[in-house]
Amino acid sequence: TPPCADLIIRKGIAKVIIGMEDPNELVAGRGISLLKNHGIYVEVGVLENEVRKLNEIFIKYITTKMPFCIAKSGMTLDGKTATVTGQSKWITSETSRAYVHHIRHQVAGIMVGIGTVLADDPSLTTRLADETGKDPIRIIVDSGGRIPLEARVLTVDSTAKTIVATTINMSMEKKEALERLGATVLTLPSKNNRVDLKALMIELGSLGIDSILLEGGSTLNFSAFNEGLIDKTVTMIAPKIFGGATAKTPVGGQGICDVSDAVMLEDISVSLLGEDILIEGYIKKEGV
Numbered sequence: 001t002p003p004c005a006d007l008i009i010r011k012g013i014a015k016v017i018i019g020m021e022d023p024n025e026l027v028a029g030r031g032i033s034l035l036k037n038h039g040i041y042v043e044v045g046v047l048e049n050e051v052r053k054l055n056e057i058f059i060k061y062i063t064t065k066m067p068f069c070i071a072k073s074g075m076t077l078d079g080k081t082a083t084v085t086g087q088s089k090w091i092t093s094e095t096s097r098a099y100v101h102h103i104r105h106q107v108a109g110i111m112v113g114i115g116t117v118l119a120d121d122p123s124l125t126t127r128l129a130d131e132t133g134k135d136p137i138r139i140i141v142d143s144g145g146r147i148p149l150e151a152r153v154l155t156v157d158s159t160a161k162t163i164v165a166t167t168i169n170m171s172m173e174k175k176e177a178l179e180r181l182g183a184t185v186l187t188l189p190s191k192n193n194r195v196d197l198k199a200l201m202i203e204l205g206s207l208g209i210d211s212i213l214l215e216g217g218s219t220l221n222f223s224a225f226n227e228g229l230i231d232k233t234v235t236m237i238a239p240k241i242f243g244g245a246t247a248k249t250p251v252g253g254q255g256i257c258d259v260s261d262a263v264m265l266e267d268i269s270v271s272l273l274g275e276d277i278l279i280e281g282y283i284k285k286e287g288v
């Protein structure tokens with residue numbers, strides 16, 4: 001919509017309540033100043049925390065040009081995302097799975113690693129009960145070009161495109177084959193023999209992708225947390241116990257050594273999704 005300040009002035013409105021200032025540096029404060037200069041009473045910051053949550057994707061993207069990233073995980077009460085034999089369907093309830101599809105409908109992209117594609121062959125589409133779900137762009141992190149050409153993320157009937165993020169380790173033949181299937185292949189710098197995730201996020205932001213739901217495996221998840229790329233976590237905990245020293249957990253990788261280096265959450269909410277516990281929180285930034 002066009003700027004509303006001029007219309008407010010023309011209509012003779014006497015008082016304006018604003019939840020938060022526009023974070024876009026190009027326009028921030030201009031509308032407020034214009035209203036005040038025309039004698040209109042302006043109050044700023046009413047329910048600001050709630051308003052910022054409503055606009056969290058826009059705020060992150062407009063101020064950093066990088067996507068707002070949500071890390072989603074579903075696990076058992078003892079922190080497992082699969083049994084020792086790799087079985088993972090279904091850990092969480094149907095209500096929780098429906099909630100995940102609601103999030104998929106709201107974000108621009110969904111990201112997984114090649115391990116998830118090889119293990120589960122997901123379609124990464126949005127399936128809501130009323131069939132109104134919007135499919136996010138599918139983003140596959142595949143450093144070595146191992147994605148099968150018959151993978152569902154490449155062949156699913158969807159208007160949303162698939163992006164394969166890789167490195168120079170992918171052969172030209174594989175790249176061309178993926179492009180013939182309609183996929184976009186992004187060749188990015190490598191870091192520790194894997195796709196440089198920060199470089200990937202910058203590239204995705206330049207493509208206009210303002211938000212990502214990360215449904216990665218434990219290695220990709222750790223890398224994203226370790227690089228400081230996660231903004232919000234959505235965790236569903238099912239009242240089940242799997243056990244198993246080798247059973248997978250939501251975040252793997254090399255891990256941290258010192259408790260003081262843990263990724264901390266703030267502004268946490270806890271609720272129920274059917275029989276599951278839903279915990280949502282925001283990454284606490286250093287120095288805040």
